[in-house]
Amino acid sequence: MSKIAILTDSCCDLPKEIIEELGIKVIPFTLTLGGESFREIYDKSTKEVYELMENTDEIPKHSQISPVTFEETYKELYDQGYTDIISVSINSQGSGTYNNSIIGKNDFFENNPDAQGKLNIFNIDSKCYTLYYGYPVMEAAKKIRRGAEVEEIIAYLEDWFNVSGIYAVPYTLKYAKKSGRISAAKAFAGELLGLKPVILFADGTTTTVDKIRGEKNIVPKLAEIVEKNMTPQTPYIMVHGKDDTLAKEVEKEIAKKTGKKAEMFGNIGAVVSANIGPELVAVVVRRKNK
Secondary structure, three states: OOOEEEEEEHHHOOOHHHHHHHOOEEEOOEEEEOOEEEEEOOOEOHHHHHHHHHOOOOOOEEOOOOHHHHHHHHHHHHHOOOOEEEEEEOOOOOOOHHHHHHHHHHHHHHHOHHHOOOOEEEEEEOOOOOHHHHHHHHHHHHHHHOOOOHHHHHHHHHHHHHHEEEEEEEOOOHHHHHHOOOHHHHHOOOHHHOEEEEEEEEOOEEEEEEEEEOHHHHHHHHHHHHHHHEOOOOOOEEEEOOOOHHHHHHHHHHHHHHOOOOOEEEEOOHHHHHHHOOOEEEEEEEEOOO
16 A cells, blocks of 8 residues: 655745644755754744844845765655655756656665665646745645545646746846846846836746836736636735735735635745845736746
């Protein structure tokens, strides 16, 4: 009889209570800020990270999760009797973590030859960040509880990652430009004119798809873009930074247009904040043109 584990990293931005309730195995990223190192989710809450960022001009630094950490995690799950591990990682174009998950798998089987034929490890590149993959990981964990087979779960995850996208409006590009990890931020030159970019995160890349003049126009414009590009009657997820005010307003506008409220409402964690800043509003959707 199969025993399936869902493994991911802390950039999935799932709340700790959901992680614990559904038994999702989450490897934390370690960040350094203000001379202090801490594990995302486990050592500091998202709110505490936002407060740290407010009190310094320093950009939080984080490193990829190592192959050794993955190897040790696979061994731990193997010893617990799991027959299948579905490992979902942060976008491979923005971090070496996904590649390290594969190296860790190869090292695990080399050092544990008895596991051959007893354990299957499936490594999946989410191609994105935050609840873009946190949400389907959560749904995959629910499917496991309902008795779904590995093939069904992997098909669900790969379909989601192939068609979905995040439409995000950061209030400032300071963090994105300093981190250098968001290419669309480098190409955007409208800040001095009071313009806000609408950045699409999808397929492992970032693209500026529109621009908004003034904060008062963020809500109607973002809702319009989402309604235009999302597959009708499919779930969407609201994502926000330290302030959820605009996210709630955007959700109201989308609900007016589609008749559906957000399937999930959550905030970005430390890793995403380090790269785009703690202030943004974003929507995860299944894109109809995909």
